[in-house]
Amino acid sequence: MANHKSALKRNRQAAVRNARNSHIRSTMRTFVKQVRTAVATGDQAAANEALGRAVPYIDKAATKGIIHKATASRKISRLAKLVNGMA
Structure with a gap:
């Protein structure tokens, strides 16, 4: 564990950023999975809707x-x- 005041602050900042990044990455993966699931079930409308939700979130992650x-x-x-390719 860090001993200096600045290093302690760095650890706090890193923890907050790690939590934020993990949440965004996890949510992005969930949206991608929803698209793949909709395609696997053969539901064109659900796949298009899921893709519409996934694309902006992938862009946000980038x-x-x-x-x-x-x-x-x-x-x-x-x-x-x-x-x-479903059509």
């Missing part, structure tokens, strides 16, 4: 630096391809 922007772009592209 903006916040949780994931790299190229990773976000790849995830969105693959999900869109998956949903569009």
